[in-house]
Amino acid sequence: xxxxxxxxxxxxxxxxxxxxxxxSQTMGHDKMYWYQQDPGMELHLIxxxxxxxxxxxxxxxxxxxxxxxxxEHFPLTLESAxxxxxxxxxxxxxxxxxxxxxxxxxxxxxxxTVL
Amino acid sequence: xxxxEQSPQSLHVQEGDSTNFTCSFPSSNFYALHWYRWETAxxxxxxxxxxxxxxxxxxxxxxATLNTKEGYSYLxxxxxxxxxxxxxxxxxxxxxxxxxxxxxxxxxxxxxxx
Numbered sequence: 001x002x003x004x005x006x007x008x009x010x011x012x013x014x015x016x017x018x019x020x021x022x023x024s025q026t027m028g029h030d031k032m033y034w035y036q037q038d039p040g041m042e043l044h045l046i047x048x049x050x051x052x053x054x055x056x057x058x059x060x061x062x063x064x065x066x067x068x069x070x071x072e073h074f075p076l077t078l079e080s081a082x083x084x085x086x087x088x089x090x091x092x093x094x095x096x097x098x099x100x101x102x103x104x105x106x107x108x109x110x111x112x113t114v115l
Numbered sequence: 116x117x118x119x120e121q122s123p124q125s126l127h128v129q130e131g132d133s134t135n136f137t138c139s140f141p142s143s144n145f146y147a148l149h150w151y152r153w154e155t156a157x158x159x160x161x162x163x164x165x166x167x168x169x170x171x172x173x174x175x176x177x178x179a180t181l182n183t184k185e186g187y188s189y190l191x192x193x194x195x196x197x198x199x200x201x202x203x204x205x206x207x208x209x210x211x212x213x214x215x216x217x218x219x220x221x222x223x224x225x226x227x228x229x
Contacts, residue, residue, distance in 0.1 A: 004158075035219075042119070043204070043219040059216070090159070103149060103161030104217065 003027055006091050006107035013081055014115050021076045021110045023091030032074040033092040033104065036060060043090065049074055081114040088112070117141055119207045121220035128195050129228050135191045136223040138205030142186035147208040149217060150179055150190055154201040162190075162203075195227040 004025040013019055025032065030051045035043040035058075045058030049068040063085070064078050074093075078085055088111050092104040120139040128134050140148065147166045153159040163172040168183040176193045192199055202224045206217035 040221070042221050043206075045216055045218075048216065059218070103151075103164050106151075106158040106160070108156075108158050 004091065004093055004105050004107040006089075006110050008110060009108060010111050010113075012113045012115065015080075015082055017081050019078050019081055019112070021089055021091075021112070023074045023076070023107055024072050025074075025093045025105070025107075026072060027093060027095075027105065028071065029093035029095055029105070030071065031094045031102075032068065033094075034058070034064075034066060034074070034076050035090045035092065036062065037088045037090065047076065081112075083114045086112060086114050117207060117209065117218040119205060119218050119220040121203075121205055121223050123223060124221065125224040125226070127226045127228060130195060130197060132195050132227075133191065133193045134195055134225065135189050136203065136225075138188045138190070138220055140186050140188070140205070140207040140218075141209065142184060144209040145183045145186075145207075146210040148181055148183075148188050149206040149208065150188070151204040151206065152201045153204060153222070159204060190223075192225070195225070197227045197229050200225055200227045 007022045032049045034047040036046050037043045044060035046060050046062040047066040049055045055066050064076050066076050088109050090109045091107040094102040094104045122137050150162040151159040163179045165181040170181045172179050178191045181188045202222040204222045206219045
């Protein structure tokens, strides 16, 4: 069973606030990912990391930033939230072994609403 | 930008019916094709990771086939049950500069009526 956690599950916040979405996994996975999903749309990769101190931007441009100081922790930060950031954010991780076979394990997601 | 298409968008079937849906993906630079099941209020869970042309994988009543030359995969559910109700996502992983990133389709929402 996957052990990947996201907090908060739901967040309603006003414009201009700084927010951090937390993601932690206890599986020792080196690879971690953040996806954004708008209603009725695909999951889009916005950030990924292949290990501590490694972060890359994904395929969808995002104003958010990420950090990877510890293997198990991959937080996402929005310095100044805007209504356009309203979306669902999912965190995922996968095994370190190189290759196409590694399925991703997903957290439950954070549903963010910016008023 | 890679294009991964899933059809149909949604599907309603009766309990006991068998059903299938399609994932289309680029036929060039193929590396792997993932299928995930995403139940409401839960996390997406991996069903299959497929890598070889002609591959067929099975898990209980669910099976999947892969055609990398023409760029499609089918997911089959035999004797659908209400607990099969979920969104089924496919995701394409390309070779070369993709660095093992997944490109997802929009999913097929399956509802199985008792």
